[in-house]
Amino acid sequence: MSLNQLSALEVAAHVRSGELSAREVLEASLAQIHAVDGVPGSLDQKSLDPAEEQKVHAFIRLTEDLAHRQAEEVDRKISAGEDPGILAGVPVSIKDIFTLQGVETTAASRILYNFKPPYTATPVQKLIEAGALILGKVNLDEFTFGSSSESSAFKPAPNNPWETSHVPGGSSGGSTASVAAEEVALSLGTDTGGSIRQPAAFCGVVGLKPTYGRVSRYGLMAFSSSLDCPGPIARTVSDAALMLQAIAGTDPKDSTSSVVPTSNYLESLKEGVKGLRVGLSPDYTHLFYPDFETGELGIESIQKEISESVLHAASVLADLGAEIVENVPLPNAKYSIPTYFVVSRVEAASNLHRFDGVKYGYRTPVEVEDLQDLIRRTRAEGFGSEAKLRILMGMYLSSEGFAANYYQRALKVRAMIRRDFDRAFDPHGEYRLDVVLTPTTATTAFKRNDIFGNTVRMQYSDQMTVSANHAGLPAVSVPGGLDADNLPIGIQFIGPDFREDLILRAGYAYEQATLDEAWRAVRPAVLRQEVAK
Numbered sequence: 001m002s003l004n005q006l007s008a009l010e011v012a013a014h015v016r017s018g019e020l021s022a023r024e025v026l027e028a029s030l031a032q033i034h035a036v037d038g039v040p041g042s043l044d045q046k047s048l049d050p051a052e053e054q055k056v057h058a059f060i061r062l063t064e065d066l067a068h069r070q071a072e073e074v075d076r077k078i079s080a081g082e083d084p085g086i087l088a089g090v091p092v093s094i095k096d097i098f099t100l101q102g103v104e105t106t107a108a109s110r111i112l113y114n115f116k117p118p119y120t121a122t123p124v125q126k127l128i129e130a131g132a133l134i135l136g137k138v139n140l141d142e143f144t145f146g147s148s149s150e151s152s153a154f155k156p157a158p159n160n161p162w163e164t165s166h167v168p169g170g171s172s173g174g175s176t177a178s179v180a181a182e183e184v185a186l187s188l189g190t191d192t193g194g195s196i197r198q199p200a201a202f203c204g205v206v207g208l209k210p211t212y213g214r215v216s217r218y219g220l221m222a223f224s225s226s227l228d229c230p231g232p233i234a235r236t237v238s239d240a241a242l243m244l245q246a247i248a249g250t251d252p253k254d255s256t257s258s259v260v261p262t263s264n265y266l267e268s269l270k271e272g273v274k275g276l277r278v279g280l281s282p283d284y285t286h287l288f289y290p291d292f293e294t295g296e297l298g299i300e301s302i303q304k305e306i307s308e309s310v311l312h313a314a315s316v317l318a319d320l321g322a323e324i325v326e327n328v329p330l331p332n333a334k335y336s337i338p339t340y341f342v343v344s345r346v347e348a349a350s351n352l353h354r355f356d357g358v359k360y361g362y363r364t365p366v367e368v369e370d371l372q373d374l375i376r377r378t379r380a381e382g383f384g385s386e387a388k389l390r391i392l393m394g395m396y397l398s399s400e401g402f403a404a405n406y407y408q409r410a411l412k413v414r415a416m417i418r419r420d421f422d423r424a425f426d427p428h429g430e431y432r433l434d435v436v437l438t439p440t441t442a443t444t445a446f447k448r449n450d451i452f453g454n455t456v457r458m459q460y461s462d463q464m465t466v467s468a469n470h471a472g473l474p475a476v477s478v479p480g481g482l483d484a485d486n487l488p489i490g491i492q493f494i495g496p497d498f499r500e501d502l503i504l505r506a507g508y509a510y511e512q513a514t515l516d517e518a519w520r521a522v523r524p525a526v527l528r529q530e531v532a533k
């Protein structure tokens, strides 16, 4: 087995015990990146060699020097008998939406192509302090706007390591692809409507969106500030728990970060699921897609293999002693996407005002008439079309005369979505759930260019994930099988506020009980080729 297949827990244990040096781990990780990643995404991609079609393209920028210095520091601490941290020597990639002092941070947008932030995001800083090795910045949809990573201004966009003709999902597609391709053990992503969980499902890895406020947003470029959550991406549930351990907690630099104490997520995995109440909802068995002629919500089935995986997971958990509670009503979930369209666009338009070409980032090279002209041209040239669409929509929806009809109303529906979950989790109520079990997505990964350009269809790939963002609740996607084309299926556990321990426990119990299932032995295509070589 290669070093790159080790879990983060195993790497950290071996490095701490001195069996492996952080330097060796780093070399193996870099070798894997060089073998499978191909050319990095860039703003001026010329024609692509056909062989590159089979590469992953997760990275925009490697930070080799930084990683070498970090590895040296970990190895120095080990030999000096100092504590190197819980992620000692673990290779990590960072979604390029988090600041890293002195290293270009682009949000995959032309408008920030040369921005070198003067400070490091809190979750990144915490990873560094825990002994992780930061290998580089990975690609994403521009400003995290998308579900396929194809809206990135940095091309080539990442591919799905399971089948490189397919997208890895988005917006944390570079993150999940880098973990699935065993380039790194962990990645730091963000989830506003599903951007950690949807690509985790598409790439067959674990993706956790913590409770809103559990992980600091300081240094995360804001998309929709009331929904954004940084979170871990890993290959195993225990690795996700370990990473959460490192990044969770109060941050005086983020006023929305929570003061609720963190728990020992790794320790609680062992508690099992006996007696845990796991809910299944009829409101998560279909996709509610709008009919643009009538304005009504039409119903579409979700991929059969995905519904079967959810039911199989429920029976596995039942065998382990969990109580399955069927028919839990979450009726407002079907309005989650329309609500998200309004809330996220209004907040995005507001957050993107700061990019004007005056203080940092891209500035139009043409001669301008005045400041207005400079700002207008800079934004016209700097933002991609999805960002522009969102700015226009956000401005419209929040403008005087329309806000009451759209924005205010969306906030009310958002409260109703939250109330559905309050009822389901109420310890004195009818359902008394510990977790809700749902599909993560309605389909497995789609082909490149199949959905890109249809912004509504693209948005609907978050139908199963976005309610947890509206409600602020923690949710995790774990691998739940493969479809007939060998594309990964994700199943999702949603839990009550700050009960990451519960959803991780459910995911871990399911994972451990199904380790011997045949699909777990199948490797992503990019890794099969590597073995064949």
Ligand code: GLN
Binding pocket: 144, 145, 146, 147, 170, 171, 190, 191, 192, 193, 194, 195, 196, 223, 344, 458, 459, 462
């Ligand atoms: N796919 C969603 C969108 O396009 C979610 C993005 C996210 O979670 N950052 O907005």
